[in-house]
Amino acid sequence: MTVLRNGVPQPNEWVRVADDAPLPETDKVIVSLERWQAERVNLRQRNAAIGVALKSEQSPLLIQDDLDRLSLVALEFPKFTDGRAFSHARVLRDRLGFTGEIRGFGQVLRDQYLFMLRCGFDTVEPAAGKRVEGYAEALKEFSVFYQPTNDDRATALQLRHRKEAVAA
Amino acid sequence: MYRYDQFDATFVRERTAQFKGQVARRLAGELTEEEFRPLRLKNGLYLQLHAYMLRVAIPYGELSSKQMRKLAFIARRYDKGYGHFTTRQNIQYNWPRLDDVPAILEHLAEVEMHAIQTSGNCIRNVTSDHFAGVAADEIEDPRVWAEVIRQWSTLHPEFSYLPRKFKIAIIAADKDRAAMRTHDIGLKIVRNAKGELGFAFYTGGGQGRTPIIGPLVKSFVAAEDLLSYLDATLRVYNMHGRRDNIYKARIKILVQALGAEEFGRQVEEEWLRIKDSVLKLPAEEVARIRQYFAPPALEKLPARNEGFEAKKAADPDFARWVQANTDDHKVDGYRIVTISLKPVGGAPGDASADQMDLLADLADAYSLGQIRVTHRQNLVLPYVRQQDLFDLWAKLGSAKLAEANVELVTDIIACPGLDYCNLANARSIPVAQRISRRFSDPKRLAEIGELRLNISGCINACGHHHVGHIGILGVDKKGEEFYQVTLGGSSAEDISLGKILGPAFSLDQITDAIETVVDTYLDLREGPQERFIDTYRRLGIEPFKEKVYDSLKERRSAAE
Ligand code: HEM
Ligand code: SF4
Numbered sequence: 081m082t083v084l085r086n087g088v089p090q091p092n093e094w095v096r097v098a099d100d101a102p103l104p105e106t107d108k109v110i111v112s113l114e115r116w117q118a119e120r121v122n123l124r125q126r127n128a129a130i131g132v133a134l135k136s137e138q139s140p141l142l143i144q145d146d147l148d149r150l151s152l153v154a155l156e157f158p159k160f161t162d163g164r165a166f167s168h169a170r171v172l173r174d175r176l177g178f179t180g181e182i183r184g185f186g187q188v189l190r191d192q193y194l195f196m197l198r199c200g201f202d203t204v205e206p207a208a209g210k211r212v213e214g215y216a217e218a219l220k221e222f223s224v225f226y227q228p229t230n231d232d233r234a235t236a237l238q239l240r241h242r243k244e245a246v247a248a
Numbered sequence: 249m250y251r252y253d254q255f256d257a258t259f260v261r262e263r264t265a266q267f268k269g270q271v272a273r274r275l276a277g278e279l280t281e282e283e284f285r286p287l288r289l290k291n292g293l294y295l296q297l298h299a300y301m302l303r304v305a306i307p308y309g310e311l312s313s314k315q316m317r318k319l320a321f322i323a324r325r326y327d328k329g330y331g332h333f334t335t336r337q338n339i340q341y342n343w344p345r346l347d348d349v350p351a352i353l354e355h356l357a358e359v360e361m362h363a364i365q366t367s368g369n370c371i372r373n374v375t376s377d378h379f380a381g382v383a384a385d386e387i388e389d390p391r392v393w394a395e396v397i398r399q400w401s402t403l404h405p406e407f408s409y410l411p412r413k414f415k416i417a418i419i420a421a422d423k424d425r426a427a428m429r430t431h432d433i434g435l436k437i438v439r440n441a442k443g444e445l446g447f448a449f450y451t452g453g454g455q456g457r458t459p460i461i462g463p464l465v466k467s468f469v470a471a472e473d474l475l476s477y478l479d480a481t482l483r484v485y486n487m488h489g490r491r492d493n494i495y496k497a498r499i500k501i502l503v504q505a506l507g508a509e510e511f512g513r514q515v516e517e518e519w520l521r522i523k524d525s526v527l528k529l530p531a532e533e534v535a536r537i538r539q540y541f542a543p544p545a546l547e548k549l550p551a552r553n554e555g556f557e558a559k560k561a562a563d564p565d566f567a568r569w570v571q572a573n574t575d576d577h578k579v580d581g582y583r584i585v586t587i588s589l590k591p592v593g594g595a596p597g598d599a600s601a602d603q604m605d606l607l608a609d610l611a612d613a614y615s616l617g618q619i620r621v622t623h624r625q626n627l628v629l630p631y632v633r634q635q636d637l638f639d640l641w642a643k644l645g646s647a648k649l650a651e652a653n654v655e656l657v658t659d660i661i662a663c664p665g666l667d668y669c670n671l672a673n674a675r676s677i678p679v680a681q682r683i684s685r686r687f688s689d690p691k692r693l694a695e696i697g698e699l700r701l702n703i704s705g706c707i708n709a710c711g712h713h714h715v716g717h718i719g720i721l722g723v724d725k726k727g728e729e730f731y732q733v734t735l736g737g738s739s740a741e742d743i744s745l746g747k748i749l750g751p752a753f754s755l756d757q758i759t760d761a762i763e764t765v766v767d768t769y770l771d772l773r774e775g776p777q778e779r780f781i782d783t784y785r786r787l788g789i790e791p792f793k794e795k796v797y798d799s800l801k802e803r804r805s806a807a808e
Binding site: 139160161162163164166167168170171174175189191192194195196198199211221222223224226227228229230236237239240241 | 253255256258259262263265266269270278283286287369399400402403404405406407408409410475483486487491518521522525526527530532533536
């Protein structure tokens with residue numbers, strides 16, 4: 081399995097563990113929200129890093145009290161037209177102040193990649209069999225952004241007025 | 249009007265290149281049709297009954313003469329020589345080829361135009377009052393804010409994969425010329441008690457199979473908070489709008505399910521957290537955009553022009569056109585001219601490439617090169633001197649563009665219907681044509697007065713039938729085209745939804761039925777000052793119903 085970071089395919093360091101499978105001792109693991117909720121007390125005490133995967137109908141507010149313990153939150157795209165995860169990423173970053181890794185997984189297309197990064201995603205794990213090529217190019221498709229989000233890309237608005245400030 | 253700066257221009261070039269790449273990936277088989285579909289829709293490309301259809305954005309309906317010439321060029325070179333102006337102030341081409349679309353987009357980009365977000369489950373092209381900037385009754389120029397919203401909504405990273413399409417309209421006068429409350433968000437620019445500018449949010453209106461008049465969700469959002477409140481509203485919708493059923497996916501369904509108050513509370517909760525963030529709108533950006541809409545320096549003219557008055561007195565046809573197709577202007581000596589795209593027997597909203605070129609020339613000669621598209625599928629020249637009206641009218645007449653019927657019964661809104669659309673139950677255009685022939689006598693038309701007639705070919709309501717004073721809806725009865733009539737709708741400030749008159753009519757009956765409705769009104773009205781809609785509201789549907797179905801029976805027995 082590959083994940084994309086900054087457009088570049090990389091090996092995946094995280095292991096998705098099924099709800100009925102035993103947890104490996106040392107690996108970085110991602111569990112479902114259901115498992116997290118059921119085994120919360122134990123899981124919080126685990127030594128190695130842990131992440132939670134949310135389905136698109138599961139709000140990040142459900143894990144707001146656990147974000148201090150989580151190194152990763154994975155947000156599912158069950159269909160690439162289901163855009164809830166974009167808002168969930170922003171809620172995690174802007175409202176809940178989460179600073180760990182946000183990962184998108186499932187049915188994603190490179191055409192959404194820039195949007196994902198602008199909403200606060202760090203990594204993308206495309207579904208098995210999906211192309212991982214073209215993501216680096218997708219990052220270069222735009223140099224102008226209108227919306228202020230909380231990523232570090234300057235918006236047209238900032239550039240316009242910065243320019244005027246210099247000119248003045 | 250707004251002009252692109254380097255950032256806007258670069259952006260549109262980049263978007264055009266991106267779409268070219270997406271088309272290439274589709275043609276190479278790298279994208280499945282299922283994956284390509286939402287991508288092409290976000291760029292206004294539909295697959296219709298016979299061909300692709302390309303919808304080009306005309307943000308808040310404002311066009312320059314140069315842009316109009318480009319639209320004419322595209323109609324001639326890539327289509328069958330015409331284009332269709334739509335109820336969302338856009339233009340559609342019905343016959344482009346997929347492999348020509350990237351080239352069309354490059355031509356459009358040359359004149360600062362594109363097809364971004366004219367379709368798909370994203371924030372659509374924002375619409376506004378077609379008299380913005382020249383209307384005497386506005387408290388602010390809504391185009392400034394429409395442009396702010398255009399930029400904010402363009403390729404929004406969070407809101408490009410919404411549960412369903414999202415339409416925003418904005419007005420700044422008590423008179424609603426933009427059907428504001430039929431939108432997912434309707435914005436009305438208002439002033440609070442301190443005289444500060446802000447926005448009233450009417451959220452969760454819509455047409456389609458579940459027509460809903462947008463409820464007032466927040467009566468005042470300060471100007472600087474516009475984007476944060478929009479973000480909060482869209483976020484609540486994006487997270488909680490239904491995605492399991494396409495017919496229940498619009499924001500109106502969510503607002504109805506929660507109740508406007510609870511919906512507003514959820515938005516408020518989200519909004520308070522982001523209100524003081526990077527989303528705060530800088531005054532200098534508003535000032536920058538406002539410069540583009542500064543009132544042009546106009547020649548000082550007397551309010552009354554004797555030559556114009558004399559021409560009106562001498563030529564009743566001209567006088568009727570002035571009466572129906574021109575409106576009061578903010579500035580003395582000028583009038584706002586509406587050019588009807590509803591000639592007798594024509595397809596509502598269509599314009600040929602030659603007509604578009606002529607309109608561009610006339611805009612240059614008489615209206616500072618500016619043109620507007622109205623949501624009733626007509627065009628506007630916003631700055632015409634009274635003394636030029638007669639010449640303008642004569643030139644329009646030579647191109648079949650001088651129909652004196654604005655807001656009259658033949659000024660029909662009609663969707664493409666079964667002639668083009670694969671969702672249609674029935675044809676719309678032939679019904680519009682028959683009705684416009686039946687009421688073609690200009691004197692009778694003027695006598696009937698204001699009457700809005702809207703036709704949709706199916707329940708999706710692209711032709712605004714729910715909010716027509718008279719609405720006609722195409723239905724399918726055992727494979728035959730039938731038409732259901734509603735009365736009493738309005739999309740203006742007196743907004744209401746029409747009520748069904750009774751059983752549907754066949755194509756052969758529908759024109760007679762409409763004529764009976766109109767004749768009944770003429771019999772019952774208290775005088776020519778009482779509009780159709782007012783008579784209807786005074787008397788209700790019964791007298792109309794009785795007359796229409798009685799005369800239907802009479803005709804039937806006469807035929808037997
Ligand atoms: C040609 C093919 C077209 C298709 C397939 C189509 C499809 C649809 C559908 C499915 C709806 C219902 C949406 C809903 O209830 O959620 C709708 C509504 C609407 N469409 Fe179209 N449409 C077409 C053409 C047009 C045209 C030419 C216009 C004029 C610009 C237009 C403007 C509208 C408007 C104003 C509505 C109702 C407002 C609302 O969405 O609530 N459509 N359309
Ligand atoms: S109302 Fe129906 S028939 Fe008319 S354009 Fe819309 S979807 Fe097609």
